[in-house]
Amino acid sequence: MRSLWHGMGRTWLVALLACTLGGYPKAAGAQDLVKEALAAFPIQTSRVEYSSPARLRQIPNYRNLRQRFTGPNLKSLESSLAQLGIHEGDVDELVLGWGIGDPGSALYGLASGRFDPKAVADRAAAAGLAPSPVDEQQAYCLGTDSASICVAVLGNSLGAFGPLPGLTAILEARSGKAPSLNSDDRFTRLVGGVKRGAPIWGVAVGPAVGDWFKGWMPNQDQIKLDWARVFGDVDSLVYSVRASQKADVEMLLNCSTPETAASLRQVLEGLKLAQQLAWQTQNPNRANPFEGMNVGLTGQQVSLQLTADFSQLEFDTGGGTAPH
Secondary structure (H helix, E strand, O other), X not given: OOXXXXXXXXXXXXXXXXXXXXXXXXXXXXXXXXXXXXXXXEOOOOEEEEEXXXXXXXXXXXXXHHHHHOOHHHHHHHHHHHHOOOOHHHEEEEEEEEOOOXXXXXXXXEEEEOOOHHHHHHHHHHOOOOOEEEOOEEEEEOOOOOOOEEEEEOOOOEEEEEEHHHHHHXXXXXXXOOOEHHHOHHXXXXXXXXXXXXXXXXXXXXXXXXHHHHHHOOOOOOOOOOHHHHOOOEEEEEEEEEEOOEXXXXXXXXXXXXXXXXXXXXXXXXXXXXXXXXXXXXXXXXXXXXHHOEEEEEOOEEEEEEEEXXXXXXXXXXXXXXXX
């Protein structure tokens, strides 16, 4: 993920929500869609993120926050789906995946909701989009370069999307022609331990942990850290966001040894202090959300918890675009 953030006024929490507010709603079928994703995502997947939007739409000022902080990749995805007549309100849940290595395979996913295969085909034909066969499915690619989004409607309630290499990997894993994420015991164990009541949660492993933090940390250029080294001994990250009148963020980082966990905790405490000071400088008369941030240590695990009012998230002193 690439950060396009500028200005110390945006908080970590805004950046975290920015990565997910472009997602879509409904918790009821979460187990089913996650199960579908684990069986469909290629084994090279290094990060998975689930979002449940009907519930996100109920948070205070959701539309305003979403409009201002949705990342460019999700905006591109929404624009692509709209060309096929699929709009935000048609999508109930979303599971995103990020691959390792080939950037053309990164950011793919499954969506559940209300899709009409015939209406999508008619809309594509009217737009001059010819279907492309991908592993015995008909896909519509909205562009000609390797990063263009391709969409395959798999039924009245399920769709898959991603750049052509990513979509191909999903459909081949789903049909059993290639290994799926289900065969990675570490990943399935981590996903199985997630608190599913949260409308937003995610899992990252290996190098994807450092990439994730780097992507949602504002002003990373001003914070002179070797992100790969700092998180090099972190085996996995599990995070969740609960949203009601306040946003509650919980993270758990599993490190290789108690010593590396203690070192990571010191780094996070330093980043917390830096963000507190930055907030005070930019927003001297507003409550500081970082005062409620807690960094804990238990053996090889580092935890981070943060609770903030949504009114704090709306305050914006910097320019730029949210990352994803």
